[in-house]
Amino acid sequence: MHVGNQSAVTEFILLGLSTDPLVQVLLFPIFLAIYMSTLIGNLLLIVAVKTDKRLHISMYFFLANLSFLDICYTSVIVPKMLVNFFAPKKRISFIGCTTQVFFYLLMGETECLLLALMAYDRYVAICNPLRYNMIMNTTVCLWMISMAWLTGCILASIDLYFVFRLTFCGPNTINHFFCETPLLLQLSCSDVSSNNIVKLVGTVILAFIPLSLILFFYFRIIATIIRTHSGKYKTFSTCVSHLVVVVIFYGSAMFMYVREEQRTRTNGVAVFYTVITPMLNPLIYSLRNKDVKRAMRRLVR
Template identity: 45%
Template sequence: MSYDKMKSEDNVSSVTQFILMGFYDLPKLQGLLFGVFAMIYIIILIGNSLIITVTRIDPALQKPMYFFLANFSSLEICYVSVTLPRILKNLWTQDRSMSKVECATQMCFFLMLGTTECFLLAVMSYDRYVAICNPLHYPLVMNHKFCVQLAVGAWVTGIPIQIGQTSLIFSLHFCNSNKINHFFCDIPPVIKVACGDTSLHEIYVYVAALVIVAIPFTLILFSYGKIIATILKLPTASGRAKAFSTCSSHLIVVVLFFGSASITYFMPNSTHSALTDKLFSLFYTIVTPMFNPLIYSLRNKDVIAALKKIFLKK
């Protein structure tokens, strides 16, 4: 497939259009992959929309925990919608071309929403910390105004950081090849097709990822350290089990998201392979958002009860 080139002043060809190779090496499975990804997208939309709906209409779920869960489900819908529709389009039309502006826009929104997920998971862990470690002060501390401020902070924190990071990545020269061996515009595969010395850009990406991941992850570790210490002091086994069940779903999501994302962004660029990039990216961009509604609903009696009310009424 051809791509546009522009001659720069130093006679280096600069790419203005990228080709997302995606799953080009599986030509006989394009139809099957389209069906699988379409089904996953539908599951993600329905599952997260159900959680948003029940947390809004059920009186028993009008608590800070479920306010943040509704925010998280909204985030998951936005997060997968940045990448999955484009994947489906590429599989359906077999036209994998994407302009430089489209690629930069996709990367910027993907990184901003990924940053939001990191900080929103930290906010949710703080909510569980206050609920378990300071239950008497919980209604006072986690009032509606403070919850809204925490949620807004999580949504907007990554915007300036990721706009700057995306601008830095696309200030690189892209020459000789415009083929990105990935299914969306992520940092590691885009840097791979850049020409010239990219070491400073790689260092910046590493430092930015470290800050974005380290701050919320440290808050999560601190919160769960306090939570575990408090739970272990409870006198009965049933009390400990009940306390831990309120945060176990969140802990599973934290491990899945931070584990797969950290492997992608903290591995040196020289050690990245296209296959491992694709596998781990699939995990934290598509698989985890698909399982999140199941994790939260199947492990939460209040959510299950609210869902039963809705379906029994219908």
């Protein structure tokens, strides 16, 4: 990042979801309740997986990591949004915006890879059940999740570098409730052609490839289940929760980025995949999974 970039613009203004003070007062308790529910639900799921020995398999190891990611993902955005509901001028410093962009990209990109790993785990469990424990052992799972985090960190750092090497010399108002790369590019007075190339490459790596792998794994899973004469519906039920999460995550994110030129009209979609989805994930998994439901019920008692 060039130090000189900060001489012109030292802070950004986040307009948020509404400029009406009354609406902001009404939104605050709603988003506070959603945020607290997200923290409690995902923390309960993590502790349940940790304390229940029946959940000490790769499927629930990845699920606990997904819950941790969701906590971090929403914590990057929501606390600042809650503060801004009552702030007279919704400022975020240049460094604060940089930090928010980096961790938002890191969590989102890592989650894309983690969802693909979870699909692979179900593929091995259903298509190679006799070798499942040998293939998905503790060492392999730790290596997989470490590589997902490392890849997300590297790609987020590259994206961040290409954004904040630009010059910001004009308006500093962001019509959104958090700092996001496409909106920052609109505020830059530099050439953003290199950023568009980086964005295209990143989209292929983090959207097309993981999603293609997920579709491939589930195609093989469905083909295996069709050939099975007994217990096929019960077997596939372990995949339903993951499929629902994949559809919600990729569906809302793709819809958001396809309509970047109309970003001011898609704040509701951004709220859905940055605030609502992390709250829904533990509910989706606990409602569809008897083992998780039993462990969480025991933990609450």
